[in-house]
Amino acid sequence: MNNNSSSHISHIQSSYQHRPSQEDETNTVVDVDIHGDSKKSELPPSSLSSPPEIVTEQEPTERFSAVRRGILIFGIILAMFMISLNTTVIAPAMTIITTDLTDNISLQTWIATAYLLAFNIAMPLSGKFSDIFGRKPILVFGVFIFFIGSLVNALTPNMEGLIGGRTVQGLGGGCVMTIAYVLVPDLAPLHLRPRFQSGLTVIYGLASVVGTLIGGVFVQKLSWRWDFWLNLILGGTALIIITLLLKEPTVIQKTSFSSKLKRIDFLGAFLVITFVGCLLIALNFGQSYGWSNPHSFGPFIGAAISLVGLIIVEGWIASEPLLPPEIILNPTITIFYLYIICIGLGFIATLYYGPIMFQAVFGSDSTGSGVHLVPYMGCLIVASIGSGFALSHFPYVKFYLMLASVCNIIGFGLFHMVNEHSSWAQQSCYIMLCGFAFGLSQQNTIMGVQTVAPQKYIAVATSLTNFFMMLACSIGVAICQTMFSLFLSHELTLIDPEVLAIAHQYGADTNYLYLKNMPAESQQPMIHAYMQVVRNVFIMPLVAAGVGVICACAAKNTRFGAKKGANNANNSKDDYNLEKVLSTTAESVIA
Incomplete structure (x- = not known):
């Protein structure tokens, strides 16, 4: 931003602070575009009941040299790669880990569930905590405890230790992301x-895809414990870089630690933890015990009660809410959240059930x-990097989201044409469009928010x-697994009893990995059944893609680059008038 623009903004802000409160006075804001140019724009007197806070897209207050910024970004990306990798790297080793550490095979699902549970809990909390304590302390804390959790997992002699370590990893991972x-x-x-x-989106997608490859190599060539030893290398490097080079980029109030603790919405945090925990446990138990079992619907009831309590606390009780109504009740932001949920459902279905097919x-x-x-990964990278550059020249987020939605629904639609006789190109390339869609979607949704x-x-x-x-990913896995089980049970009833008996003998009726052990002449009916099951499972991401188009x-x-006048920060929460704030937002952010 040039000096003239900066002084112009300061002059307008200073003038605003000293002007009288008159309803017939015209509200002046500054439109700062991504190249640093500025211009005045007039808002009608009726757009606000009180003067807006002038909020512009600010340049970083801390100036970095190009080399220092590059090394620091590398450290952050390394931390991001580490936590994204651990979402999938453990998948090929779960059965082997369970066999090595315990005789209770039912504990296997908790290797993934413990990580996702803690991960989802940490994300909404860490954002607010970073406003109170600063960005750097929360990031360093996240990388450090992820490092500790990985060390525990690499050395643990039992399953309880591994589940505990994965929980610690999840807490750190949620903070880092x-x-x-x-x-x-x-x-x-x-x-x-x-x-x-776009770099963060590429790293997230790349790590999620290559995680299974790296995990498979470790299991076959080394040991499953290398899934966690690798984190010590990545996490240690990232921790050193971030600790040494990152200066706190935000202005934190100079208050005592006890004063900062008083700002925390502990009741809201407890209800967030309870809601997410009960929901994910219910989804996990539903797959294990059945959805009508008390183990399943009990946690669902707990999640519902926690959600109601959370709404009451955040809306009427908390003085500094963990989930501000100004965000949750903003229709524009809510649409973005619904959109990213649809994207998450499609992403996790592709990532988990593409390899199954x-x-x-x-x-x-x-x-x-x-x-x-x-x-899929190649298109994700191209779309993410390409849109990152394109957004600087054509900065309208909605265009990229609509393009992604169209690609998503076409990609999942074409995927339903795949059958057991499809070529390699058809198998892989139909979902290329879905990778392209995800590359466009995640970062542009965040930029829009x-x-x-x-x-x-x-x-x-x-x-x-x-x-x-991430919550959509967790829910999506449960939905897909339930659909997979239901459709498989149906398809097995259509198979010749003799073939089904052979499949049962080899265990292929419950585990697709055993299909290759069956006699060649008996494999085809089972292969066709599994193909039908996977195609039916992909109805879910197709429907999600359709809803994404609507969003x-x-x-x-x-x-x-043109954000301004979205909210009057001086209004109390009781006086917050969403309609009037949004009327100003519409004037100031719609192209």
Whole structure:
């Protein structure tokens, strides 16, 4: 931003602070675009009942040399890669780990569930905590406890220790993922932010895909414990870089630690933890015990009660809410959250059930199924990096979301044409469009939320974006698994009893990995059954893609780099008037 623009903004802000409160006075705001140019724009007197806070997209207050910023971004990306990798790297080793550490095979699912549970809990909390304690302490804390959790897992002699270590890892991972995205507006110049956001999206997608490949290699060539030893290398390097090079980018109130503790919405935090915990436990138990079992619907009831309590506390009781109504009740931001939920449902279905199809139907091993996802990953990278550059020149978020939605629904639609006789190109390339869609979607949704959200709520709004996507992934896994079990039971009833008896003998009726052990002449009916099951499972992401199209069409045409006048920070929560705030937002952010 040039000096003239900066002085012009300061002059307007100073003039505003000393002007009389007159309803017939015209409200003047500053439109700062991504290249630093500024211009005045007039708002009608009726747009607000009281003067708006002038909020512009700010350049980072801390100036970094290019080399220092590059090394620091590398450290943050390394931490992001580490926590994203651990979402999937453990998948090929889960059965072996369970066999090595315990005789209770039912504990296997908790290897993944413990991580996701803690991960989802940490995300909405860490955004608010970073506003109170600072970005750097929360990020360093996240990387450090992830490091400790990995060390526990690498050395543990029993399953209880592993589940505990995975829980600690999840808490650290949730903090890292949230603060990594929150730091982008704090560290990067305005015109470079889309590129840094695209880098984080690429790393998240890349790590999620290659995680199964790396995990498979470790299991086959070394030991499953290397899934965690690797984290010590990555986490240690990231921790050193971040600790040495990152200076606190935000202005934190100079108050005592006890005063900061008093700002924490402990009741809201407890209800968030209870809601997320009960919901994910219910989803896990539903797959294990059945959805009508008390083990399943009991936690669902607990989640519902916690959600009602959370709404009451955040809306009427908390003085500094963990989930501010100004964010949750903002229709523009809510549309973005609904959109990212749809994207998360499609992403997790592709990531988990694409490889299942490649292994069950086309006979790939765990490494080969990962190779089939390379086109998906390639398109994700191209779309993410490409849109990061394009957003600097065509800064309208809605365009990218609509393009992604169309690609998503076409990709999942074409996927339903795949059968057991499809070529390798058809198997892999139909979902390329879905990778392209995800590459466009995640970062642009975050950019849209950050553009619309009031400046003081950037961290909270960003953390909730990632929270809703990861929560959608957790729910999506449960939905897909339930659909898989139901459709498999149906398809098995259509198979010749003699073939089914052979499949049962080899265990292929319950585990697709045993199909290759069956006699060749008996495999085809079972392969066809599994193909039908996977195609039916992909109805869920197709429906989610359809809802995503509706959300993209309903989204405001927000312009990146032109955020202003979204909220009057001086209004009390009781006086908060959403309609009037949104009327100003519509004037100031719609292209």
